[in-house]
Amino acid sequence: MTSKTLDSFLNDSILDLKERGLYNEIDAVEGANGPVIQIQGKELINLSSNNYLGLATDERLKHVAKAAIESHGVGAGAVRTINGTLDLHITLEDKIAAFKGTEAAISYQSGFNCNMAAISAVMDKHDAILSDSLNHASIIDGCRLSKAKIIRFEHSDMDDLRTKAKEAVASGQYNKIMVITDGVFSMDGDIAKLPEIVEIAEAYDLITYVDDAHGSGVTGKGAGTVKHFGLQDKIDFQMGTLSKAIGVVGGYVAGKANLINWLKVSSRPFLFSTAVSPADAIASTKAIELLMESTELNERLWENGNYLKEGLKKIGFSIGNSETPITPCIIGDEKAAQQFSKRLFEEGVYAKSIVFPTVPRGTGRVRNMPTAAHTKEMLDESIAVYEKVGKEMGLI
Ligand code: PMP
Numbered sequence: 001m002t003s004k005t006l007d008s009f010l011n012d013s014i015l016d017l018k019e020r021g022l023y024n025e026i027d028a029v030e031g032a033n034g035p036v037i038q039i040q041g042k043e044l045i046n047l048s049s050n051n052y053l054g055l056a057t058d059e060r061l062k063h064v065a066k067a068a069i070e071s072h073g074v075g076a077g078a079v080r081t082i083n084g085t086l087d088l089h090i091t092l093e094d095k096i097a098a099f100k101g102t103e104a105a106i107s108y109q110s111g112f113n114c115n116m117a118a119i120s121a122v123m124d125k126h127d128a129i130l131s132d133s134l135n136h137a138s139i140i141d142g143c144r145l146s147k148a149k150i151i152r153f154e155h156s157d158m159d160d161l162r163t164k165a166k167e168a169v170a171s172g173q174y175n176k177i178m179v180i181t182d183g184v185f186s187m188d189g190d191i192a193k194l195p196e197i198v199e200i201a202e203a204y205d206l207i208t209y210v211d212d213a214h215g216s217g218v219t220g221k222g223a224g225t226v227k228h229f230g231l232q233d234k235i236d237f238q239m240g241t242l243s244k245a246i247g248v249v250g251g252y253v254a255g256k257a258n259l260i261n262w263l264k265v266s267s268r269p270f271l272f273s274t275a276v277s278p279a280d281a282i283a284s285t286k287a288i289e290l291l292m293e294s295t296e297l298n299e300r301l302w303e304n305g306n307y308l309k310e311g312l313k314k315i316g317f318s319i320g321n322s323e324t325p326i327t328p329c330i331i332g333d334e335k336a337a338q339q340f341s342k343r344l345f346e347e348g349v350y351a352k353s354i355v356f357p358t359v360p361r362g363t364g365r366v367r368n369m370p371t372a373a374h375t376k377e378m379l380d381e382s383i384a385v386y387e388k389v390g391k392e393m394g395l396i
Contacts, residue, residue, distance in 0.1 A: 021334065021335070021338070021355070022357075027039045027040075032056070032057045033046070033049055033051060033056055033057070034046065034051075034054070034056070034057050034373060035054065035371060035373040035374045035375070035378060036378070037350060039345075039350065042345075042348075043348065044345065044348055044349060044350040045348060045349050045350065045374075045378045045381060045382050046350045047349060047350060047351040047368040047369055047370065047382060048350050048351055048352045048367075048368075048369060049369060049371065050214070050243070050244035050245070050369060051244070051245075051247055051371055051373070052217055052218055052244060052245040052301055052325065052369070052371050052372065053217055053245050053247065053287075053291075053297040053298065053301060053371065053372045053373075054247075054297070054371050054372050054373025055245070055246060055247030055248075055287045055290070055297075056247035056248070057247075057373075058247065058287070058290075060286060060290065061247060061248070061283040061286050061287055062283075064282045064283060064285075064286045065279035065280075065282060065283040066279075067282075068088060068278040068279045068281070068282040068283075069278065069279050071278075072086060072088060072278035073278065074277055074278070074279070075274070075277055075278075076089070076274050076275045076276070076277060076278065077274075078274065079270075079271065079272060079273060079274050079275070080270060080271075080274075080275050081270075081271055084274055084275055085275070086275075086278055086281065088278050088281040088282050088285070089107060089275055089276075089281050091281075091282075091285055092107055092250075092281045092282075092284055092285045093105045093106060093107055093252070095285045095288045095289065096240075096252050096254055096288065097254055098292070099223060099254075099288045099291065099292055100223065100224065100226070100227070100232070100238050100240075100254035101223070101227065101232040102232065102238060102254040102255050102256065103255070103256050103257040103260070104254070104255065104256070104257045104259075104260035104261075105252050105253065105254040105255075105260060106252060106253050106260045106263045106264055106267075106270065107242075107250055107251070107252045107275065107276070107281075108250060108251040108252065108253075108267075108269055108270065108275075109249075109250060109251070109269065109273055109274075109275060109276055110241070110243065110249065110250060110251050111138060111211075111213050111239070111240070111241030111242075111243060111250075111251035112137075112138040112141075112251070113138075113251065113269045113273070114138075114239055114241070114251030114252060114253060114269075115136075115138040115139050115141070115142035115211060115239065115251070116138065116141060116142045116145055116269060117142075117263070117267035117268060117269040117270060118142070118209075118237060118239060118253045118263055118267060119139070119142035119143055119145070119146050119178075119180070119209070120142060120145040120146040120267075120268075121262065121263050121266045121267040121268075122146075122176075122178075122207070122259075122262070123143075123146040123148040123176065123178055124146060124147060124148060124175075125146075125147040125148065126148075126174065126175040126176075127146070127148040127149070127174050127175050127176040127177065127178070128148055128149040128150075128151055128168050128173070128174040128176075128177045128178075129143045129146070129148045129149070129150050129151065129177070129178045129179075129180055130151050130152075130153055130161060130164055130165060130168065130177065130178065130179040130180070130206070131143055131150055131151070131152055131153070131179075131180050131181075132152075132153060132155055132156065132180070132181045132182065132192070133152045133153065133154055133155045134155045134156075134182070134185050134187070134188075135180065135181060135182055135211070136182055136186070136211060136213065138211075139180055139182070139211055143180070148174075148178075149173075149174065151164050151168060155185075156190065156192065156193055158193055158196045158197070158200065161179065161196075161197065161200055162200050162203075165177065165179070165200055165201075165203075165204040165206060166204065168204075169204050169205075176207060177204065177205070177206050177207070178206060178207040178208070178209055179197055179200070179201055179206045179207070179208055179209070180209040180210075180211070181194075181197060181209075181210060181211070182210075182211050182212075182213070182214070183210045183211060183212035183213075183214065183215035183216075183219070183224060183225030183226065184212065184213075184214035184215040184218065184219060184225060184324050184326070185214075186213070186214045186326065187328065187354060187358065187359050187365075187367065188320050188321060188322060188326070188328055189320070189321075189322030189323060189324040189325070189326030189327065189328065190321055190322060190323050190324075191215070191219065191225060191228070191323045191324065192210065192225065194210065194225060194226065194229045194231055194235070195229055195231070198231055198234045198235070201234075202234075207236050207237075208234065208235045208236045208237070209235075209236060209237040209239065210225065210226055210235050210237065210238055210239065211239045211240075212224045212225050212226065212238060212239065212240045213239075213240060213241040213244055214244060214324070214326065215228070215240075215324075216240040216241070216244070216245055216246065217244065217245020217246060217291060217298065217301075218245055218298070218301065218324055218325065219324065221295045221298055222245075222291040222295055222297075222298040223291075224238065224240065226238050235255075236255055236256070236259060237253050237255055237259070238253065238254040238255060239251070239252070239253050239254075240252055240254070242276075242280075242284040242287075245291075246284050246287045246288065247283070247287055248276075248280050248283045248284045248287065249276060249280050250276045250280060250281075250284060297372045298372070300372040301325055301370070301371060301372040302325060304325065304370040304371065304372065304374050304376075304379060305324065305325025305326075305327065305370050306325075307370075307376065307379055308325075308327055308368060308370045308379050308382070308383070309322070309327050311379065311380070311383035311386075312327065312329060312368075312383060312386060315383065315386060315387045315390065315396055316390070316396035317329045317330075317386065317390065317395070317396060318330045320365075325369070325370050325371075326367065326368075326369060327367070327368040327369075327370065328354075328365045328366070328367045328368070329351075329365055329366045329367070329368065329386070330363060330364075330365045331353075331364050331365055331366065331395060332362055332363065332364060333362070333364055334353075334355040334356060334361075334362075334364040335364075336364065336393065336395070337353040337354070337355055337364030337365055337366055338353045338355065338364070339393065340353065340366055340389060340390075340393060340395065341353035341366050343389045343392070343393070344366065344385060344386070344389055347385040347388065347389060348381070348385060349381075349382050349385045349386070351366045351367065351368050351382075352366065352367060353365065353366050354366070354367050368382075
């Protein structure tokens with residue numbers, strides 16, 4: 001038997017994805033990613049970004065980023081341990097620690113590689129990780145990279161977590177056991193049950209890891225889900241991203257000084273990959289400063305989130321069990337969800353459909369991410385379009 005050529009592998013794989021309706025055509029946004037965007041020359045109300053507070057285009061962030069390019073240039077120059085640690089990276093990490101209420105913090109180039117870095121720096125093949133079944137792909141990949149035994153528990157099912165923690169401890173097979181969860185689940189907008197998770201962790205001596213990519217800037221008046229529950233002293237890893245509410249790029253872990261020191265000497269993306277640029281570092285620092293000074297943007301985000309949710313519910317859509325501004329509109333049938341999103345686009349609203357395997361089969365949806373930067377008029381217009389298209393397709 002001859003081996004497959006690269007071309008035949010690629011052609012077959014792409015065809016397979018297309019036949020299963022899973023091939024994603026990527027839209028190019030022409031210009032800035034704000035509450036209104038342009039795609040293929042068409043202006044659209046943008047309900048698809050993670051730019052929760054509108055900071056990606058904030059003038060104050062742009063101003064400090066431009067100044068940092070003048071003072072520090074456009075790149076960090078080397079990996080951090082060689083000579084790529086700039087004063088701006090240290091300031092950013094001090095600011096993250098203050099924001100999260102921890103002794104220290106470490107920053108990475110993205111949230112994705114932060115999870116790959118931090119999980120595998122602490123867990124190994126003699127360990128086990130209890131992982132929520134709806135955890136993000138970067139958590140799953142970080143767990144796989146660590147070679148620890150991955151034990152999935154049913155989404156937010158605390159009885160299942162308790163049973164599996166008990167079994168893992170009783171087996172005597174593992175050196176260390178970690179429980180890991182998203183703080184806010186991005187497909188449904190529900191919040192992890194951190195108080196119960198902490199209680200179980202204390203009962204079974206589990207290491208606790210919360211990926212709060214969608215909670216930072218959103219829950220806890222902006223400080224995140226751990227702060228929302230007042231559990232800063234109980235969560236070992238407060239992981240987050242600088243690319244969503246913070247509006248820039250990068251990832252981080254905040255925690256005790258000894259944990260952060262360990263990550264600085266052992267986590268491979270920190271040791272072998274160049275850090276974010278000076279402009280990125282200072283823009284993130286500024287964004288966090290703004291969040292610590294005022295909750296105004298956070299309040300506007302929640303006001304807009306609640307307004308959109310109420311509006312969509314009123315016209316007859318099911319918005320699932322979201323507890324945050326993330327507003328899924330559950331359609332059910334995958335093809336109908338995709339068609340719905342397409343019609344919204346034609347009518348001037350950009351809201352992407354999300355289908356299996358990202359969400360369970362039969363729960364196809366269009367996910368809406370209102371932000372602090374949307375005006376009431378934009379939300380009213382979106383709700384009117386939802387009503388028009390929903391009625392036209394017989395969904396409401
Ligand atoms: N964790 C979660 C829960 C996420 O949703 C994302 C982004 N989709 C990431 C990590 C990765 O963050 P980043 O985009 O900064 O790599």
